[in-house]
Amino acid sequence: MLGFIALKFLRAVTTLWIVVTFVFVILRASGDPTYVLLPDDTPQYIIDIYRERWGIDRPIWEQYFTYMGSLLRGDFGVSFFDFRPALDLVLERVPKTLQLGLVAYAGGAIIGVTLGVVAALNRNTFIDRATMAVAVFGYSMPNFFFGLLLIIIFSLQMRWLPPSG
Structure with a gap:
């Protein structure tokens, strides 16, 4: 060992x-x-x-x-x-990074558990297969592409958020 x-x-x-x-x-x-x-x-x-x-x-x-x-x-x-000092520059950004990471993790967990429950309740149906397809698509999509997609939706289409900053 x-x-x-x-x-x-x-x-x-x-x-x-x-x-x-x-x-x-x-x-x-x-x-x-x-x-x-x-x-x-x-x-x-x-x-x-x-x-x-x-x-x-x-x-x-x-x-x-x-x-x-x-x-x-x-x-x-x-x-x-x-x-x-470079370490100070990194450490001053850690709280915002953790906040962003925790929100993303919580959102992913909520969506994942919800999709899992929906798939489990509807085994071997179209809903099960569609839910699994959405999950595989979301898991295999590159992060940068997903980020651009969110910018397009929430900034350019819905105008809820600024496109940068």
């Missing part, structure tokens, strides 16, 4: 390392962030100061080990845009 737990833990750590490394590579492969973050007419000495401040001027392997070391210490860095 202990070996099983150790193997699962090792797989989780390996997966996390692969994901973190992939994110690092993707962010670095997109090019020098100074060209995105600073205006086009920024003097070269300002660009050099910016690169030195954020460690972008160092070799890529050194940036990677600095990045990994910081993550292992719980230091998630500072935002490029407003110079606040």
Whole structure:
């Protein structure tokens, strides 16, 4: 049992390392962030100061080990845009994220249980098959498509909600 737990833990750590490394590579492969973050007419000495401040001027392997070391210490860095700790930016959005997730979960549970009861009460009938088809369709629909569908219905058609924000 202990070996099983150790193997699962090792797989989780390996997966996390692969994901973190992939994110690092993707962010670095997109090019020098100074060209995105600073205006086009920024003097070269300002660009050099910016690169030195954020460690972008160092070799890529050194940036990677600095990045990994910081993550292992719980230091998630500072935002490029407003110079606040990244962890603070994430944590200030957790309550709204939890609220949205709980409402979505409750709504899904209510709809799912209702469809399940309707299907169970009408076994082997058209209602049962239609209910199951709706459930499979809803389960297999991509989230982004469902979100766009809800925006179209509640914002553009019914005008109950703003389309953004």
